[in-house]
Amino acid sequence: MKFEDIQSQWQENQAPDEISTELNHESIMSQIIRLQRKTIFAGLAVSVSFAIVFVAIGLLWQKTAPHTWFFQAGMIMIYLDMILALVFIWSLVISWRNHSLNLNSAQFISQTIKKLKRRRFVNRTVIPIYLLILVLGINLVYLESLQEMEEFERLLTHLLVSVCTFGGGMIGVVFGRKRDARIVSPLLAELEEVRAGLGPEGMTTEV
Amino acid sequence: MNQRERQFKELVSQHKDQIYRICYGYLYDRTEVHDLYQEILINIWNNLDSFRNEAKISTWIFRIAVNSALMFNRTSRRKSRVFVDREISPDQFVASDQMAEKKSKEKALDFLAYCISQLPKEDRLIIGMVLEKVSYKEISSVMGITTSHTGVKIKRIKERLSKMMEKENYEV
Structure with a gap:
């Protein structure tokens, strides 16, 4: 045939x-x-x-x-x-609305790889820093607000607020990491593979 | 029905078979083809604003379809890499009674779809467009590779497909 x-x-x-x-x-x-x-x-x-x-x-x-x-x-x-x-x-x-889907595949793959790496960076680095700043902020506010309380009660409140806020947030980070390992990392590997399969630089029109 | 809805309906009714065949060539598994087809339609709707009239409509549609296919494994619907890990041997195409009843043309096409599903992702999409009789220039514009490289890739894909099909006495 x-x-x-x-x-x-x-x-x-x-x-x-x-x-x-x-x-x-x-x-x-x-x-x-x-x-x-x-x-x-x-x-x-x-x-x-x-x-x-x-x-x-x-x-x-x-x-x-x-x-x-x-x-x-x-x-x-x-x-x-x-x-x-x-x-x-x-x-x-x-x-x-994912507007980058109308790009050519070489460009689309490059952009998607960047986005996925950025997302991973946010989950692994930005969110823990965000949580630390939040916990620090709350504790600084409580330093003044709880001035009239007993020392032990103050310490306990600071500790509980810190553990609950940071701990709760970190549970989300851990779930995010698991999701990354299940979805983002394999997808990144596959996209890298496709990018390599499209050919070396010079043969692609990726900008 | 507003203009956007009209445009969407028109685009899909004109290109639904092409989109379906791209999905079928890419995934082979018919149940997953439905999911990918639906995802492409959703992406076409979401990206309608990005379509500029100076671009060729088919190039735009193929770009959306190809890029959606590349991202398809992200969905939770797909639990494993079906196309690569599928436990189907070429013998099934010969031995199965159901297959034996099929006309030789249909059998060849079904086997072709199976062979395509064994290719690397990017090659599956390229050959899908070749089967749609899309020009090398347009394929290069969709994939983002040079026209000469597109030609080289298509030649290699055809050779590879040819070898796979020759094993079962089909010629490409």
């Missing part, structure tokens, strides 16, 4: 009816729109709750003034952390 014949025969393969019925355009579109709305709604919900916390802490900060330098420093740390978290959440919402 000639290759041209195989080409012609291959093109006789048509998307089966069940695929067209199951995946009709309307149902796919409604699914996508529902998912988009859900993602945006989740982002908005987080933003609104963050805004409430922002205002509440801000009012408390103002009403209980004057404050020590460590209270001020702690509050700034908490605020910066919250802003960072909000930026991160919205960047996920915005990047939900």
Whole structure:
């Protein structure tokens, strides 16, 4: 059989009816729109709750003034952390539409590898630092707020808050690492393999 | 129905068979083909804004399809590398009663799809486009490799496929 014949025969393969019925355009579109709305709604919900916390802490900060330098420093740390978290959440919402899919594969693979490595870096390095700053911020605020408590109670509160905040966050990091090992690392390896398979530099039009 | 929905519907109805064949050539496993097909449609919808009229529509569709296929293993639906680890021997194509009943043409095509599934990922996608009679220039534009290198790769893929199929007395 000639290759041209195989080409012609291959093109006789048509998307089966069940695929067209199951995946009709309307149902796919409604699914996508529902998912988009859900993602945006989740982002908005987080933003609104963050805004409430922002205002509440801000009012408390103002009403209980004057404050020590460590209270001020702690509050700034908490605020910066919250802003960072909000930026991160919205960047996920915005990047939900993956525009880089229309790039050529060499470019797409390079970009995806960079994104995946960045994601791994965020999970392994940025989040633990973020948690440390948050714990430090809370403890600095508590240094002032708990001044009138007994020394033992103060120590216990500092310890509990630190362990719960950092520990809780680190559980998320550990789960993230497991997910990375299961999904991200094999995908990275496969993409590196495909990139190598496309040919050495000079044969690709990757920019 | 708004303009975006109309454009999407038009694109998909024009290219659904091509998209399906790219998925089939890439995965071979029909149940997974459905998942990938759906994912490509979702990605087409999400990327509609990125389509500029100066680009050839088929190039744009193939880019979305090929890149979606490359990312397909990310989904939790796929539990293992089916195409590589699949325990199917070429003997099954000869020995199976069901296969024996099939016309020789269909049998050859099915075996071709199986052979394609044994190729490296990028080669599966390239040969998928060759079977769609896409020009070397367009394939190079989709894959991001030079036209001359595309030609070399296609020649090698055809040789490899040829060897695999000759073992079972099919010629390419």
